[in-house]
Amino acid sequence: MILMSRTECGVVVGILLLLTALLVPEVQHAREAARQSQSKNNLKQIGLALYNYQETFTTLPPGGTIREDGVAIHGWFMLLLRCMGDSPFAECIDYNKPWDSPENIPMSEMWIYDYQIHGVDADYSTTGFGMTLYQGNPNLLYRNSSVSLEQLEDGTAHHWLAGEVAGNYQPWGYPFNWRPLGAKLCDGPNSFGRPVWGGGHLLRADGSVTFFSDQTAPEILKAFAEAPPVATRTQTAVPDRRFDYGAFLWERIDLQSDPRADNIYVVRMLRKKWGSPILINVYTAANISPEVRATYKYQGDVLHFLLRIDASTEIADALQATTLKEESSSDQFQANLKLLKSIQAQLPQADTP
Structure with missing residues (x-):
């Protein structure tokens, strides 16, 4: 076994630090x-x-x-x-x-x-x-x-x-x-x-x-x-409007519904990368078989906006007003409600005056 003195170790570490300092800018x-x-x-x-x-x-x-x-x-x-x-x-x-x-x-x-x-x-x-x-x-x-x-x-x-x-x-x-x-x-x-x-x-x-x-x-x-x-x-002339933006990403979750129904239901959460969600949207899309989908130019789901959920949304009432109520069983509806409420709890609270 070859042992290095503290001085030799310091020299090696110094060389590595120097190489790192040279490589990072490159x-x-x-x-x-x-x-x-x-x-x-x-x-x-x-x-x-x-x-x-x-x-x-x-x-x-x-x-x-x-x-x-x-x-x-x-x-x-x-x-x-x-x-x-x-x-x-x-x-x-x-x-x-x-x-x-x-x-x-x-x-x-x-x-x-x-x-x-x-x-x-x-x-x-x-x-x-x-x-x-x-x-x-x-x-x-x-x-x-x-x-x-x-x-x-x-x-x-x-x-x-x-x-x-x-x-x-x-x-x-x-x-x-x-x-x-x-x-x-x-x-x-x-x-x-x-x-x-x-x-x-x-x-x-x-x-x-x-x-x-x-x-x-x-x-x-x-x-x-x-x-x-x-x-x-x-x-x-342009409106006096500014947009806040950042390094965010959309994350998709499919809700539960009858697999034989005409539609599927999708939740998309906008979240900070490695952070909590800041926005929740619910969409619907046609329930298309993989065989039919393969014939389309656009292979993804064509989403249709249903509603936006913020920290104050009464989710049960909001979902009751959509077709999800008719196209999901009672158990599925309750599971969806539970899921959305758990995500809603992570949303930032609106500022109060």
């Missing part, structure tokens, strides 16, 4: 490089979808479809799903109903890969909506816009369509996903860019993606920001 650098590559590819996919949309509808999508009565229906990210390759999600959206209506809540709660960047703790809002880390050009994508690429007077290479933002992220389904470019990247949460990268990518209107550093001259960004056509302040 590992972090590699991770960020991979995230940059992913984000650049995301923007290319978004650009391709925008081109597909223009080819189909002759214009870029409206930044947001807003009714005359002020009701916001959909934003450009949601409209793009119809043009993003083989995406099955667009078939599940009711484009005649608002993005946050009961009919569209299951889709608005989806995590869309092309709208996210790995490693950023902004997966979902505290209200359960999937987030995006990108925003659009307010001169091209605004309220009820119908801008075509042919209208870009300076040529497509001198206009930008979208880019990564530094903070104040919004749900991808939100109908107001645009913001001004500003004169500097990585200049606070309302700016564009990723501070950890020292800049950010912009998707140009010609489909290319370019990285701009946070030291880019303001004159260059101003030229992009003011390239005509320029929308009016009224067209680009």
Whole structure:
């Protein structure tokens, strides 16, 4: 057996610590490089979808479809799903109903890969909506816009369509996903860019993606920001609304019901990673056999929102008003009630004035 003195042990430990100190930055650098590559590819996919949309509808999508009565229906990210390759999600959206209506809540709660960047703790809002880390050009994508690429007077290479933002992220389904470019990247949460990268990518209107550093001259960004056509302040106005978000995940639990019934019932809990639930939603879906499901383009259950349970919900009364009462036995209903109450007890209590 070879024994080392305390001095020798100290030297070995020191070497290991030094190696760790040298390797950790390299590992972090590699991770960020991979995230940059992913984000650049995301923007290319978004650009391709925008081109597909223009080819189909002759214009870029409206930044947001807003009714005359002020009701916001959909934003450009949601409209793009119809043009993003083989995406099955667009078939599940009711484009005649608002993005946050009961009919569209299951889709608005989806995590869309092309709208996210790995490693950023902004997966979902505290209200359960999937987030995006990108925003659009307010001169091209605004309220009820119908801008075509042919209208870009300076040529497509001198206009930008979208880019990564530094903070104040919004749900991808939100109908107001645009913001001004500003004169500097990585200049606070309302700016564009990723501070950890020292800049950010912009998707140009010609489909290319370019990285701009946070030291880019303001004159260059101003030229992009003011390239005509320029929308009016009224067209680009957005509600004064902020979303809280974090590193959350949805967890699914199937409720008990008659296996021969027309429907199944599903609970989805939004929870902090390794933490307690902060939101409980109950859904229904058609009870489809595996054989029939295999023939569908979208293999998952098409969920329909039933109700949201908060800390004050009378669960028994709420469930009595749904079809679950008729499609489950008395024992199954009581088991479901017990389960939901046990989850409800973990919810944060509402603040009292």
